Amino acid sequence: MSDTPDSVVRTYIERHRAAFLDDLAAWLRIPSVSALPEHRDDVRRSAEWLAAKLARTGFPVAEIWPTAGAPAVFAEWPSGDPDAPTVLVYGHHDVQPAAREDGWHSDPFEPEIRDGRMYARGAADDKGQVFFHTLGLRAHLAATGRTAPAVNLKLLVEGEEESGSPHFRALVEERADRLAADAVVVSDTGMWSESTPTVCTGMRGVADCEITFRGPDQDIHSGSFGGAVPNPATVAARVVAALHDADERVAVPGFYDGVTPLTDDERELFAELPFDEEAWLRTARSHGTLGEAGYSTLERVWARPTAEVNGIGGGYQGPGGKTIVPASAMVKLSFRLVDGQDPEKIERAVTDWVAGQVPAGIRHEIVFGAPTRPCLTPLDHPALQSVVRSMSRAFDGRTIRFTREGGSGPAADLRDVLGAPVLFLGISVPSDGWHSPDEKVELELLLKGAETTAHLWGDMAETMR
Structure with missing residues (x-):
């Protein structure tokens, strides 16, 4: 194989895989459960750990931002190119409550690797998906020979997402000048399956x-x-x-x-997904489908x-x-x-x-209650196409399909306050068991996430100039 940027990226990630996983395990050992007052200090410790790690990664700015609740982490690494676009990555470092007696086969805050998977609370939601950005960024620098990212890169890692993000919008409004960006990448999402890589385009x-x-x-x-x-x-x-x-x-x-109505193209793309309605009903512990007439099950839960x-x-x-x-x-x-x-x-x-x-x-x-706004990025948006191309490179040229999220999150606050399009980049799969006992992340997919981001910053730098 020739020494192409793709091969340099993959080689770098593989060589640094063990150290990356060791660092992730160290972070996962911190029980940063935002919903439980007795873990308030742990959430703070999680933020401090991440800020220190981002500084060691090379970010010249890595700060802990207090809120009326749990702290967030902000980091920034300017590109040095005067016309480089600015990209903000969003994730969260707090996790759901977990205890061995809930049905876990191992201590939820003592990560274990079994059969190519890392089991721990937060492995997929969302520490693992935040952390792959650090490895991807280092691989990007190694492959390009740059000393700074091809984009002005910012990270905002929240500490209260699992508690409903009660102070998030106020934080974004207060710090809007520091968070200003041309695009937002949310890495608190997932893919259709291990064999069907997808990009989410919106949340309700x-x-x-x-x-x-x-x-x-x-x-x-x-x-x-x-x-x-x-x-x-x-x-x-x-x-x-x-x-x-x-x-x-x-x-x-x-x-x-x-x-916003579904387009014919979107409906066709949804229909191409290998959706097994009977299996979906089993997951839903339900015995039949029912919903708005004229729409499929996926259309009902994603786009209506x-x-x-x-x-x-x-x-x-x-x-x-x-x-x-x-x-x-x-x-x-x-x-x-x-x-x-x-x-x-x-x-x-x-x-x-x-x-x-x-x-x-x-x-x-x-x-x-406090509402959450919906958000949607058009399929032809140039920044979304950058994500698709970069993920396809990481997945060896495979076709990247499109999904949406039926649930809700704080992504729309970033879009509304910052006026930037929101993109979703995640590698978690449904079997990862978010919020459930034995939450895990597939290690090969986690590294594919790092590989995607290693390609993404150069692609977005070219696309968004």
Whole structure:
């Protein structure tokens, strides 16, 4: 094999593989669980470890940024080329809670390598995927002979993603001048499978609410008063029943206003994926599909907005009967949003719709949580094509297909505040078990992630000038 840049990259990564994995294991031993107060110091220690490692990697700037909650890490390495584009990489260093008794076959914070996989909490979500950027960057420098990246490279590694990123947008707004970029690369995502490399092009947003319905001032006798006063549990049930029409479309007026429709090309690309609906149903522990008419299962969970009932309750819940009209009832709803939808407009539309469902004699209150905005990058965006080309090089010329994420994350905050397109680069696969016992990362895919980034910075430097 000739000594091409691709071969230099692959050789460098292989030669430094053992040291890279040792360093990753050291980071994974830090139980940076942001959701548990007793691990607050561990989250801080994780940030300090990463900042120190980035400085040793060569970043001339590596800082710990405090927030009202857990700290983030920021690093910057200027290219030195006056016309080089600026790229910001996003990830997170906090992890989900984990304990051996949850069903792990090894200590979740003592990494083990078995059968080509590293098992540990955070191995895939998200420390492993953040950390492959350090090896990829060093391979990029080795292959090009550069002393600095081909792009102005910045990293922002959050410490509260697993707790809902409550302070992330405020941090981005406060530090927008330091974070300014021409493109954002999010490495908190994954691929379709080990044999089907893919690039995610978007994530849905979310708005959620809790609605409380109040009727009588206390539970009252259903024989004496039932049928003559409004029942808040009945109202809650009717609101839930009215949420969708016969075609499973959300019945809230204005809900679909502004939705970016799927193109024929996108639908064809989704259809090309080797999707096994029966296997998907087994993963979902479900026994049949149901959703908006006219769309496939993948289209429903990736590219269409939805409404779900997350909880409903009211009245007597104990054993036996209790013949009452309950004083109150409640419903919890969530709405997954797609590109073109504004969470604030959705909240107003839902508020108005609920008010129209409530009869006289019922008082109601609706409280929304903090929303997350959707984001989407067009398939023909030049920066996205850089990611696709670089991943194809790492995967020996294989075709890179496209997916979206049905879930939600803070990527849209970066797009909205910084005004930069958001790209997704991840190598995790569904079997990695994010948030589950025995979370793992496939080592060969982890190194493919490093190889992709080694090619990416030069490609983006050329593409985005």
